[in-house]
Amino acid sequence: MIRFVIALLAATLVIAPAQAQRVKDLGGFQGIRTNQLTGYGMVVGLPGTGDDNLEYTVQSMKGVASRFGLQLPPGVSPALKNAAVVMITAELPAFAKPGQKLDITVSSMGKSKSLRGGTLILTPLQGADGQIYAMAQGNLAVGGLGAEGADGSRIVVNIPSSGRIPEGATVERVVDTGFDRAPFLTFNLARADFTTAQRVQDAINSRFGGARARAIDGVSIAVQAPAGADVRAELMSEIENLTVEAAEARARVIVNARTGTVVINSAVRVSPAAVTHGKLTVRIDEAQNVSQPLPFSKGETVTEQHSAVNVEEEKKPMFLIQPGPKLADVVKAVNAIGASPADLVAILEALKEAGALKAELVIL
Structure with missing residues (x-):
C-alpha cells in the first residue's frame, strides 16, 4: 500500500510542470480578515435532555428572566431539564455590514445530553475587544442523536451536544479595517x-x-x-x-508513521548511499507431551512441557541508492527496498543522518 501511495505521488509531482498562480491564492491584504465572535447563552425547549439543576444554569435562567422584569422567588432552584447553557461561536467576514446574516455554532457547556429540538435565546456575540458585533437567536439544527434506556444503556450517533443555526446571527457593528x-x-x-x-x-x-x-x-x-x-x-x-509563478518549496519528506502515508515534494534530492533492510523474527512454539504408564503398573500419567525456540533472520542484500536529480529516483529507491511504514521511517531517518537525503524530514 505504501509503495502505491509513493508511486502515485511521484507520477503526480514529476509530470506536473510549474504553473503560475493568482496573487490572491498566495496570501491576502493586511487587515482584510475574518474576526472571531463568541457568546454565552441559553438553549430552551429541550425534551428533558438539558443541564437539570446545575448552579450556573439556574443563575443564567434567572438573568434571562430578569430581562423581562420577572424576579424568581428567593431560594427557588428550578429543575431545568429543558434548558442548557451553551457557548456560541461565529466568524465575522471582512467588510460585513449591519443587517447581514452569519452562520453560528452552538455547543453545550454543561451535562446536557442533546440540544436537538432546542431554541437559542437572544444572545450578544462579542469580539476580542469586548464589543458586541452581532446578535444571535434561532432554532438549532443538530446532526447528532442520543438515546438512553431505563437500565442505563445508551447509544450516541455523532455529536448531539452541538448544533448549528444557519444565518442565526445578525451583524450589528462594522469592523473598521x-x-x-x-x-x-x-x-x-x-x-x-x-x-x-x-x-x-x-x-x-x-x-x-x-x-x-x-x-x-x-x-x-x-x-x-x-x-x-x-x-x-x-x-x-x-x-x-x-x-x-511561486518559488519551489523547500525539500521536505512528510511521514505519518501511524497511517503509513508518505509525501515527498519535487525538491527532494538524494546522494549515493548503501542501504540494507532486513527483519529478525523470534518464534517460540509451546507443546505438551503426554507420558502414559505401562498397563497394570503403579505409574501415573504425566504431561511434559516442550518449548521450541527458533530465530529467523530475513536476509536481503545491500541496496545502492544512486544519486538522482528527480523525485522519481527517490521513489524508485524506496520501492526497491520494500519497506513497511514503520521500517520506512527508520530508513529515511538514517538517510537523513548520513547526509544522503537532501530534504527536511517531518514525522507526524
Missing part, C-alpha cells in the same frame, strides 16, 4: 518565501509601472496606493488577479 486610510497597502504571503515575495513585487511593478511595490521581507509586500476607498478597491482587485 482602515485599508482606505493606511499610507500603504500591505500584501502578506501565506508562506514566507523571499523568492515569491520578489516575484510578486516584480509582477505589480510590471503591471502598474515604476516602483509602486516593494518587498519588505519574505512575507510582506508594501504597495503605494492613492487615497480613496473606491480607487484602492479597484487597485486591490487588479493586484489579486495578477499571475505569479
Whole structure:
C-alpha cells in the first residue's frame, strides 16, 4: 500500500510542470480578515435532555428572566431539564455590514445530553475587544442523536451536544479595517518565501509601472496606493488577479508513521548511499507431551512441557541508492527496498543522518 501511495505521488509531482498562480491564492491584504465572535447563552425547549439543576444554569435562567422584569422567588432552584447553557461561536467576514446574516455554532457547556429540538435565546456575540458585533437567536439544527434506556444503556450517533443555526446571527457593528486610510497597502504571503515575495513585487511593478511595490521581507509586500476607498478597491482587485509563478518549496519528506502515508515534494534530492533492510523474527512454539504408564503398573500419567525456540533472520542484500536529480529516483529507491511504514521511517531517518537525503524530514 505504501509503495502505491509513493508511486502515485511521484507520477503526480514529476509530470506536473510549474504553473503560475493568482496573487490572491498566495496570501491576502493586511487587515482584510475574518474576526472571531463568541457568546454565552441559553438553549430552551429541550425534551428533558438539558443541564437539570446545575448552579450556573439556574443563575443564567434567572438573568434571562430578569430581562423581562420577572424576579424568581428567593431560594427557588428550578429543575431545568429543558434548558442548557451553551457557548456560541461565529466568524465575522471582512467588510460585513449591519443587517447581514452569519452562520453560528452552538455547543453545550454543561451535562446536557442533546440540544436537538432546542431554541437559542437572544444572545450578544462579542469580539476580542469586548464589543458586541452581532446578535444571535434561532432554532438549532443538530446532526447528532442520543438515546438512553431505563437500565442505563445508551447509544450516541455523532455529536448531539452541538448544533448549528444557519444565518442565526445578525451583524450589528462594522469592523473598521482602515485599508482606505493606511499610507500603504500591505500584501502578506501565506508562506514566507523571499523568492515569491520578489516575484510578486516584480509582477505589480510590471503591471502598474515604476516602483509602486516593494518587498519588505519574505512575507510582506508594501504597495503605494492613492487615497480613496473606491480607487484602492479597484487597485486591490487588479493586484489579486495578477499571475505569479511561486518559488519551489523547500525539500521536505512528510511521514505519518501511524497511517503509513508518505509525501515527498519535487525538491527532494538524494546522494549515493548503501542501504540494507532486513527483519529478525523470534518464534517460540509451546507443546505438551503426554507420558502414559505401562498397563497394570503403579505409574501415573504425566504431561511434559516442550518449548521450541527458533530465530529467523530475513536476509536481503545491500541496496545502492544512486544519486538522482528527480523525485522519481527517490521513489524508485524506496520501492526497491520494500519497506513497511514503520521500517520506512527508520530508513529515511538514517538517510537523513548520513547526509544522503537532501530534504527536511517531518514525522507526524
